[in-house]
Amino acid sequence: MVEKWTITIPELTGAETRNAYIYLPESYSYERNKRYPVLYMFDGHNVFFDSDATYGKSWGMKEYLDYTNTQLIVAAVECNHNPDNGRLKEYAPFTFYDSTLGNITGLGALTMEWLVHTFKEYIDHEYRTMSDRSHTFIAGSSMGGLMSLYAITKYNLFFSKAAALSPSIWFAADNLDHMILDAHIQPDTTVYMDYGSNEIRHHANMRRQFSHVTELLLQKQIYLTSRIVPYGDHCEASWERQIPFFMNIFFYQPG
Numbered sequence: 001m002v003e004k005w006t007i008t009i010p011e012l013t014g015a016e017t018r019n020a021y022i023y024l025p026e027s028y029s030y031e032r033n034k035r036y037p038v039l040y041m042f043d044g045h046n047v048f049f050d051s052d053a054t055y056g057k058s059w060g061m062k063e064y065l066d067y068t069n070t071q072l073i074v075a076a077v078e079c080n081h082n083p084d085n086g087r088l089k090e091y092a093p094f095t096f097y098d099s100t101l102g103n104i105t106g107l108g109a110l111t112m113e114w115l116v117h118t119f120k121e122y123i124d125h126e127y128r129t130m131s132d133r134s135h136t137f138i139a140g141s142s143m144g145g146l147m148s149l150y151a152i153t154k155y156n157l158f159f160s161k162a163a164a165l166s167p168s169i170w171f172a173a174d175n176l177d178h179m180i181l182d183a184h185i186q187p188d189t190t191v192y193m194d195y196g197s198n199e200i201r202h203h204a205n206m207r208r209q210f211s212h213v214t215e216l217l218l219q220k221q222i223y224l225t226s227r228i229v230p231y232g233d234h235c236e237a238s239w240e241r242q243i244p245f246f247m248n249i250f251f252y253q254p255g
Contacts, residue, residue: 037135092172
C-alpha cells in the first residue's frame, strides 16, 4: 500500500505544496506490534507511480517490494520542480558555478536538515518504524544519488546504508573529495554506488571520476559495492532494474 499526501517545506519553498509518499508492507495492517526499517528516497514522484513520474516511468518500487515481500517502509518526497533550477539547488550539497547554468546556490544542507529533523521525526511518530540508525537507509539517483552520498557521509549518525544510483559526481569534484575525506563514518556503514555503461560517455572522464570516488570511499573502510551497470542508462527504467542489487546488499546476512 502506498499513501500519498501533500506537505510543505517552509525552509525551502514556503507555503508551496508538494507530494509525500509512504509505502507500507501488507503485513503492516495486521501485525500490529511489528516495527519496520525505513528507506528514505529522493525524487519521490518517480518512485512508485508512472502517472506521477516526470518522464512517465517510475522505479516501480511498490511492485518490487510486494513481489519480494520485503518488510520495509519506504518514505519519499517529491522534488522541487521550479524551472529556476529548483531541483538542482535543493539536491546540491555545494554552491558551485556552471558555465551554462551560472551560479547555483546549493541548498542540500537545508534539504537534509529538514529531512532528518522534520520529515523523519514525523514518519517515526506516525508509523511503526525502527527509528535507530542501523535500520534507517537512504537512496536516490542522479542528483538524488549525490545527495545519498552526502547523507551517508555528513549525516552518518542517522543513516547506516545508502544507495547512490548514477550519482552526479561529475561536478564540484573538489568539494566532493573534501566531503568524503573529512567525513566521520562508522565502520558498519554500507554504500551501494553504480553508474550505467551507456551514460559514462555523457561526461568527460566519468569513468576516472567514478573510480576516484570509489577509492575515496574505500579509504573510509566501509562496506562498499561499486559497479558499472552493463548497458545501463540514465533513466528510471534502468534504475528499476538495479533495485534487487542494492536491496540484497541492504538486507545481506552472512552465513
